[in-house]
């Protein structure tokens with residue numbers, strides 16, 4: 001029974017299975033609060049049963065008064081004060097910025113995806129979407145904003161939530177402690193496809209992270225396969241470049257996600273679909289079915305062979 005109850009507490013998107021310092025302190029707080037609540041609940045139930053079974057002639061006014069003042073006022077005041085202080089104590093640490101010189105990542109919440117910007121030291125800034133990679137054990141400073149409506153940035157396994165508010169900049173610092181893949185979500189209702197606005201976070205060894213950073217900052221490789229080469233032509237001919245950037249070809253649109261290395265990402269359409277050629281075709285042809293009210297129009301007028309070529313090109317952008 002116990003196993004059944006807590007089996008929902010693990011996994012890549014659980015506050016109770018922390019993979020970072022901040023999430024750990026929140027999980028600890030939760031468990032202590034829960035334990036305290038259980039102890040108090042049991043004590044109240046026991047006292048209720050005791051009082052109900054007590055014969056009235058056994059009552060003693062003085063003892064009753066002690067029980068009422070002690071159990072009704074003194075104990076709750078002491079317990080609630082302790083829990084309040086304990087509950088508020090982690091907040092300054094949770095809101096503190098990462099040390100000067102830490103890795104900085106800017107994330108914008110947009111309807112309904114995440115624009116992610118990295119600024120490698122000595123390298124050029126680059127952008128990707130719906131995916132964040134972090135080196136294990138290093139503090140990271142997120143700078144959060146939104147160009148449209150309020151979103152909320154949340155990686156349950158790594159830290160608490162932080163709102164992304166149009167016209168304002170908010171900050172969240174965290175330090176991942178465990179290597180692994182985690183899932184993040186938008187935690188503030190932001191319109192029709194709010195529930196289809198997710199992302200993956202990969203916490204990696206430092207060397208792997210540096211290699212990934214170097215690879216992501218490169219421009220895209222020219223397609224080799226004939227069908228992928230045809231896909232690149234179609235990408236430009238159909239105006240995909242009006243909204244999307246692919247570094248290395250004349251595609252510098254900034255409305256939608258940067259697709260320079262889209263083939264290497266862990267999902268499509270902000271955590272909605274697997275990153276596979278079939279899913280890519282379905283996404284391009286039926287965007288509004290996959291993600292209702294999305295800005296990208298569906299390209300269902302394209303013949304199947306064109307969709308296949310586009311998918312081959314985009315999947316090849318590793």
Ligand code: CUA
Pocket residue numbers: 109110112150151152186187188189190191194195197
């Ligand atoms: Cu963005 Cu909900």
